[in-house]
Amino acid sequence: MNIYGYVGHTTDRMDHNNQYYGILSFATNNSIGNVQFVVESDLDKDVGKYRILADLLLRITSGDMIIVSNLRIFSNNMIGVVDILNVLVHKGVKIYSVEGDELGWNVEPRVVAFVKSVADDIVANAAENRLKESTNRKRPEGSVVHGRPVGSIGVSRLDGHEEEIVKLLSDGVAKAEIARQMDVSRPALHDFIVSRKLLQIVNK
Numbered sequence: 283m284n285i286y287g288y289v290g291h292t293t294d295r296m297d298h299n300n301q302y303y304g305i306l307s308f309a310t311n312n313s314i315g316n317v318q319f320v321v322e323s324d325l326d327k328d329v330g331k332y333r334i335l336a337d338l339l340l341r342i343t344s345g346d347m348i349i350v351s352n353l354r355i356f357s358n359n360m361i362g363v364v365d366i367l368n369v370l371v372h373k374g375v376k377i378y379s380v381e382g383d384e385l386g387w388n389v390e391p392r393v394v395a396f397v398k399s400v401a402d403d404i405v406a407n408a409a410e411n412r413l414k415e416s417t418n419r420k421r422p423e424g425s426v427v428h429g430r431p432v433g434s435i436g437v438s439r440l441d442g443h444e445e446e447i448v449k450l451l452s453d454g455v456a457k458a459e460i461a462r463q464m465d466v467s468r469p470a471l472h473d474f475i476v477s478r479k480l481l482q483i484v485n486k
Contacts (some may be wrong), residue, residue: 305350317349380410
């Protein structure tokens with residue numbers, strides 16, 4: 283069994299130290315055992331911001347533990363947090379959060395899967411509503427529309443990888459990790475999933 287302490291992305295040295303010593307103190311006070319610290323060090327590129335976490339998610343296995351200062355450190359948005367929790371729960375990893383003194387945070391995989399499904403639907407619906415709004419906006423009479431028609435599906439470098447992406451999503455792999463594997467940005471992956479309605483296939 284491995285015990286990992288994940289120190290998330292930050293540009294604030296004090297916050298970095300608070301995460302580190304908070305995790306160390308939490309582990310000591312609860313007699314958890316020796317902690318292997320995993321520190322996110324890539325501060326420059328958005329795409330690689332959580333590269334260290336992505337690598338950890340690949341090697342962490344059932345029975346392992348992960349300690350974080352708080353669950354929000356997994357991502358800068360709610361969808362990202364749910365994606366990471368989905369992977370960890372399905373792998374059988376026990377999650378510890380220092381904030382709130384949450385020891386051994388456990389939840390059934392089906393609950394996280396449900397939350398993930400709801401969160402993905404919210405994002406997909408928001409994207410579709412924005413598309414409808416842009417389509418319904420009145421253009422000045424006689425104006426010329428340039429580019430491809432609104433609502434049409436453009437060419438993507440992910441074309442041809444639909445089945446692979448659906449399988450990864452079905453296996454609970456985080457979108458950040460899928461984007462890394464496909465060598466695209468997370469927004470590009472998200473737009474592709476929404477435009478190709480891949481979530482509808484996953485949730486069937």
